[in-house]
Amino acid sequence: MxxxxxxxxxxxxxxxxxxxxxxxxxxxxxxxxxxxxxxxxxxxxxxxxxxxxxxxxxxxxxxxxxxxxxxxxxxxxxxxxxxxxxxxxxxxxxxxxxxxxxxxxxxxxxxxxxxxxxxxxxxxxxxxxxxxxxxxxxxxxxxxxxxxxxxxxSHLYDGEAQxxxxxxxxxxxxxxSQVFSPQVLQKKLDDTYEKMSAVNLKTSITVGVASALAAITSVLIATVALLPSWVGVVTARTLDAAGYEIRQKPDTRSPIDDRSREATPANTHPPGTTPVAPAAGK
The missing domain is CATH 2.70.40.10 (Deoxyuridine triphosphatase (dUTPase))
Known part of the structure; x- marks a missing residue:
């Protein structure tokens, strides 16, 4: 040859x-x-x-x-x-x-x-x-x-492609169909990683928003709980700075009308009678 x-x-x-x-x-x-x-x-x-x-x-x-x-x-x-x-x-x-x-x-x-x-x-x-x-x-x-x-x-080519x-x-x-190769496998792995990253990002955003909302809610609840005492303190200090004196109002309620107030034994007597002084030596 x-x-x-x-x-x-x-x-x-x-x-x-x-x-x-x-x-x-x-x-x-x-x-x-x-x-x-x-x-x-x-x-x-x-x-x-x-x-x-x-x-x-x-x-x-x-x-x-x-x-x-x-x-x-x-x-x-x-x-x-x-x-x-x-x-x-x-x-x-x-x-x-x-x-x-x-x-x-x-x-x-x-x-x-x-x-x-x-x-x-x-x-x-x-x-x-x-x-x-x-x-x-x-x-x-x-x-x-x-x-x-x-x-x-008999030894010459005579096939269909002649x-x-x-x-x-x-x-x-x-x-x-797609021929499998290292490049094709790498592309599939990259696509899978991209999809997983997108899912993880959405999950992180959802959890972050939920945590932020929970924190804001806690602050609001605490603020509402402290609001009455806070308002009272601010009002008292404002009046004091203006020269006003804050005093407690006297109790003018009648003993008879005040059912929550109990009478002492010394003042206890039937209505319309004169109280009798106790005997000497007793």
Whole structure:
């Protein structure tokens, strides 16, 4: 098995890659570009938002950008139609500048002899930040290698994806839910902490208001309880400062009318009689 050199790629790829751009030739590999279709997992798909599109169509600016968030999985369709001759095998990868950002190729790593069609790269953002992808951006790499012999028809690719031109809906049937990742778990924890903090804040405010009301009520009760004596003291001091003397009013009530007052034995005698003095010596 021998890998194709840059010179052989330059002579063979114009017949195997369409469209072919000489500027995309990179040493012993060729750079494939991002096409017009893509799919990215998102929260909208898990929440069944009606306007959420499964397949994103990239076009002219400003609709030429695709955002792959941390922990999200994506399908990216190439712009080029790729063909692999029966005597060769192709290997696919991504450029290092995107790998350093955390983008990982999780799709197959080779293209079978006899393949013809656009390629779909499945990628995963394992990095901490969103990655922006632009339509027409040379993101992928393809390398060709010779086989020890030309493959027979029975060993050539003849699957359902032959002649592939788009991202099929059947490929997305199991990807309508959020991909679990450390970033997704962190987001769920942050949301839970925020909700708990809101509940604790409301509870603290309620308890604080209740305590304040209880304190105010206690002060009012104490003030009302002390009000009569306080008013009396203030009135007495005011009159004294004005030169008035406060005296207790004499009791002018009649002993007969005052039933609460008990008569002494010396003054006790029947009505209309003259009291008799006690005998001497007794």
């Amino acid at each position: 021998a890998f194709w050199s840059g010179e052989k790629l330059a002579s063979e790829l114009p017949h195997l890659v369409s469209p072919y751009w000489p500027k995309n030739l990179d040493c012993a590999s060729y750079r494939l570009s991002v096409g017009e279709q893509a799919f990215v997992t998102s929260d909208k798909l898990t929440q069944h938002v009606p306007e959420a599109e499964l397949v994103t169509f990239l076009g002219a600016p400003p609709k030429n950008l695709l955002r792959i968030g941390p922990g999200q999985f994506a399908f990216l369709l190439t712009d080029e139609v790729v063909e692999v001759p029966p005597s060769a095998l192709a290997l696919i990868s991504m450029r290092a500048k995107y790998k350093f950002k955390g983008l990982i190729n999780v799709s197959g790593f080779h293209v079978d002899p006899g393949w013809k069609g656009k390629l779909i790269f499945s990628v995963y953002n394992a990095g901490p930040s969103p990655i922006l992808i632009e339509k027409g951006e040379p993101l992928f790499l393809i390398v060709y290698s010779d086989l020890d012999r030309t493959s027979e028809a 002649g592939q031109e788009s991202i099929k809906t059947s490929l997305l049937s199991g990807l309508n």
